[in-house]
Amino acid sequence: MSRIPAPDELKKRVQDNVVWKSVFRPGSIYRKGYRDTSRDRALAAMNNVLYHLHPVKVKRHGLKLTYTYCLGGLSFFLFILLTVTGIFLMFFYRPTAGAGNELAYADMQRLVRVVTFGDLVRNMHRWAAHAMVFTVFMHMARVFYHGAYKPPREFNWVVGVILLLLTLLLAFTGYLLPWDQLALWAVAVGTSMAGFTPVFGQQVQFLLLGGVEIGPETLLRWYVLHVLALPFVITIFLAVHFWRIRKDGGISGPL
Amino acid sequence: MAENVEMDQKVYDELIAAGKSERIARSKAKAAAVRAKKEAAGEKLGPREATAEAPAPAAAAAAGGDAPAAGGGGVATAERATGTGGMTVEERQARVAAALAAKGDGAANGRGNGAATRYAGQDHTHRLLAMVPPDGIQQIRSKQEDKVYVWPHLIASEFIALMAVTLFITALSVLPAFPLRELANPNITPNPSKAPWYFLGLQELLRYFHPMIAGVTIPGIVGLLGLMMVPYMDRNPSVRPDNRKTAITLMTFFLLGAGMMTLVGSFFRGPGFNWVWPWVDGLFFEL
Numbered sequence: 001m002s003r004i005p006a007p008d009e010l011k012k013r014v015q016d017n018v019v020w021k022s023v024f025r026p027g028s029i030y031r032k033g034y035r036d037t038s039r040d041r042a043l044a045a046m047n048n049v050l051y052h053l054h055p056v057k058v059k060r061h062g063l064k065l066t067y068t069y070c071l072g073g074l075s076f077f078l079f080i081l082l083t084v085t086g087i088f089l090m091f092f093y094r095p096t097a098g099a100g101n102e103l104a105y106a107d108m109q110r111l112v113r114v115v116t117f118g119d120l121v122r123n124m125h126r127w128a129a130h131a132m133v134f135t136v137f138m139h140m141a142r143v144f145y146h147g148a149y150k151p152p153r154e155f156n157w158v159v160g161v162i163l164l165l166l167t168l169l170l171a172f173t174g175y176l177l178p179w180d181q182l183a184l185w186a187v188a189v190g191t192s193m194a195g196f197t198p199v200f201g202q203q204v205q206f207l208l209l210g211g212v213e214i215g216p217e218t219l220l221r222w223y224v225l226h227v228l229a230l231p232f233v234i235t236i237f238l239a240v241h242f243w244r245i246r247k248d249g250g251i252s253g254p255l
Numbered sequence: 256m257a258e259n260v261e262m263d264q265k266v267y268d269e270l271i272a273a274g275k276s277e278r279i280a281r282s283k284a285k286a287a288a289v290r291a292k293k294e295a296a297g298e299k300l301g302p303r304e305a306t307a308e309a310p311a312p313a314a315a316a317a318a319g320g321d322a323p324a325a326g327g328g329g330v331a332t333a334e335r336a337t338g339t340g341g342m343t344v345e346e347r348q349a350r351v352a353a354a355l356a357a358k359g360d361g362a363a364n365g366r367g368n369g370a371a372t373r374y375a376g377q378d379h380t381h382r383l384l385a386m387v388p389p390d391g392i393q394q395i396r397s398k399q400e401d402k403v404y405v406w407p408h409l410i411a412s413e414f415i416a417l418m419a420v421t422l423f424i425t426a427l428s429v430l431p432a433f434p435l436r437e438l439a440n441p442n443i444t445p446n447p448s449k450a451p452w453y454f455l456g457l458q459e460l461l462r463y464f465h466p467m468i469a470g471v472t473i474p475g476i477v478g479l480l481g482l483m484m485v486p487y488m489d490r491n492p493s494v495r496p497d498n499r500k501t502a503i504t505l506m507t508f509f510l511l512g513a514g515m516m517t518l519v520g521s522f523f524r525g526p527g528f529n530w531v532w533p534w535v536d537g538l539f540f541e542l
Contacts, residue, residue, distance in 0.1 A: 029406075038404070041404040041406050041407070042404070044406035044407075045404070045406045045410075051405065051406060051410060054405040054409060054410075055405065056404065057402040057403060057404055057405060058402060058403060058408075059400060059401065059402055060401045060402060060403050061401070062409075063403060063408055063409060063412060065412070070412075070413070070416045073413055073416065073417075074416060074417075074420055077416075077417050077420060081420075081421065081424065097439070102438060105438045105439070108435055109435060112435055119431075120425075120428050121428075122433070123427070123428035123429075123430075123431075123433060124424050124425060124428040126432075126433050126542070127424050127427045127428055127432070128424050130452070130542060131420075131424065133453050137453075140482075141506075144485070144506050145496075145503065145506070146494065147494030147499060147502075148494075149485060149486040149489075150486065150489070150492060151486075151492070153486070154486035154487065157483075157485065157486050158483045161479060161482045161483045162483075164482075165479060168453060168454075171451065171453065172451060172454070175451050178435060179438070180435050180437060180439055181436040181437050181438075181439060181440065181443070181445055182436045182541055183436075183439060184439035184440070184441065185444065185445055185449075186448070186449060186450050186451050188441075188448065189448050189449065189450045189454075190450040190454050192466075192470075193457065193461070193466055193469070193470025193471065194470070194471075196465075196466040196467040196470050196471055197471050198467065198471065213441065214441065215441075252494065253494070255494055255495055255496065
């Protein structure tokens with residue numbers, strides 16, 4: 001019987017083979033020979049698919065929690081959390097309504113009562129949605145008070161306003177999906193205002209609802225918007241938003 | 256070609272003795288060897304080589320007191336007599352002036368062709384196109400900023416923030432907060448009927464304005480378009496709060512207004528969307 005290798009020896013053996021080295025690129029902190037040097041710190045940010053959203057270095061004042069309050073980052077993280085929990089919920093939900101065919105509501109009941117962790121994940125999704133609307137709003141206020149929309153960042157502010165609108169639309173389309181009284185009537189109140197759009201009021205409302213009033217078509221339409229169309233669009237705008245932050249020289253300077 | 260040039264050992268030893276670096280001594284010694292060989296072959300020397308031996312008087316005059324004592328108006332290869340590190344701006348300017356003077360000299364001797372100078376034994380010509388200021392044409396050097404590495408500093412704090420939020424959301428979600436109501440029924444209108452909280456400010460506005468104003472004009476024109484145009488309307492370049500009192504006042508007014516409307520719509524409106532006091536009549540608010 002060979003002896004069990006010491007932890008250091010074991011670590012060396014795990015890290016020093018072809019497979020491990022193929023997975024972790026040079027500069028990865030998991031790769032053998034990572035040293036806390038400027039070079040390896042730079043590589044850690046550059047050679048990692050997640051971290052290279054960031055530049056290698058950032059302004060020191062931006063690290064202070066009271067400068068950004070992490071609001072933009074948290075908005076994005078909540079979006080990720082919503083995507084993950086949302087995918088889980090999609091396994092148990094069919095966007096179908098109508099007399100004798102109330103699958104959406106039945107699936108909601110099953111999700112809450114029967115599905116393992118169903119209620120927990122649903123609550124997480126809902127809390128995260130409310131939180132995201134809040135953090136996006138606060139992020140906008142923070143950016144304004146720091147004057148961070150000034151040149152060269154004007155266009156990124158415009159992208160940010162579009163992202164705020166998309167966030168609201170995502171939250172609002174999701175609100176209808178439980179297909180209970182709260183959902184139906186909150187959406188009814190919200191969409192009744194769209195009918196007052198000048199000139200095209202009727203058409204706008206018809207487009208939104210997929211009919212003259214909220215019904216099964218609305219549910220299907222808003223479901224597709226909620227799980228596919230709007231996330232697709234918001235992802236593109238997020239990419240532009242993050243890219244412009246880098247191109248415009250990182251977060252705004254100290255006041 | 257350069258590899259095969261033997262060097263003048265004497266010059267090399269002298270330069271090493273004078274405290275020059277090995278690289279400079281080697282190149283100077285090689286140059287000296289080439290020079291000697293060309294002289295022996297009877298070739299005419301270019302200004303580059305010639306000035307090393309016989310400094311042009313004009314060059315020395317143009318260089319003034321700052322000119323190196325030994326080399327006179329040599330071009331960049333000329334050895335500096337002082338040998339104390341890099342050149343000062345004045346020295347460099349003096350050298351450029353001297354080089355130009357030497358060039359003028361060559362033209363006067365009938366050797367040159369205008370501003371172009373033909374080197375001895377070489378085919379390519381060298382033409383002076385412009386004077387380059389001593390500090391260069393472009394400053395590419397980026398300004399030194401107070402920066403830190405993203406890894407580990409930023410990533411560490413981001414990670415903590417993410418963990419904190421995940422914990423917070425999960426802890427909230429354990430509590431029953433969102434009971435499922437009865438099946439949606441278009442024929443039974445609950446009282447009050449309220450929009451989601453982020454639209455309650457608008458619903459509150461509906462109490463005061465025509466729906467076209469409260470539902471379309473204010474959120475669409477003032478809210479979305481107005482916000483998008485903020486960077487184009489506010490042309491004040493300063494980011495210091497002291498210099499942007501108008502912008503900050505306007506935005507604070509807007510945000511407080513929106514917040515007030517939302518709070519009132521959320522907590523102070525009950526059945527029929529009429530005014531209630533939440534501590535008297537209870538909450539009519541659902542997330």
